[in-house]
Amino acid sequence: MAYALINKMTTNPGRRQEVIDLMLEAGAPFDDDPACLLYLVSAASDDPDVIWVQDLWTDEAAHVAAMSTEEMSGYVKQAMPLLTGMPEQIEVQPSGGKYPAG
């Protein structure tokens, strides 16, 4: 079944929108990537410095490939200094529900 990640990022105070914009720009190519089923960038309602990124891919290899481009490395390098630490990455195994199929 599909490969899913839930990512939590905490930004330095006042830098959240900047990182959200970077994440959206970085993910723009996913629109044309059929292996990307979901890429949802959200601002936490209860914390002004927290971003959640929800990813769903047809398989882990497709996700790794999408993260390994030179363009993606550039965005990661821009975003990292704006974060308080490493993103927290929660890997989950989808069981079912209603979601875009591959």
Added chain:
Amino acid sequence: MAYALINKMTTNPGRRQEVIDLMLEAGAPFDDDPACLLYLVSAASDDPDVIWVQDLWTDEAAHVAAMSTEEMSGYVKQAMPLLTGMPEQIEVQPSGGKYPAG
């Protein structure tokens, strides 16, 4: 923009699959509900007792309506004794990305 929730549930040891099955059964009507854009039930990879449910709705009122049915109350009553406590509900404000549009 859409209304999104990320829910974390911790089950009593050995009861996770039972709760996943309940969540999938409870969410079956969402397949025919155009206000539900995403309902993804997943098992955490790093903890044998944790479930993540990712919801995306056209708006908060649609989500509240879907949660307020008698059938849903029945599923909640069945699931609650299998959890270690209240589900952790993270409300987020979607900024964009690739996701099913309403």
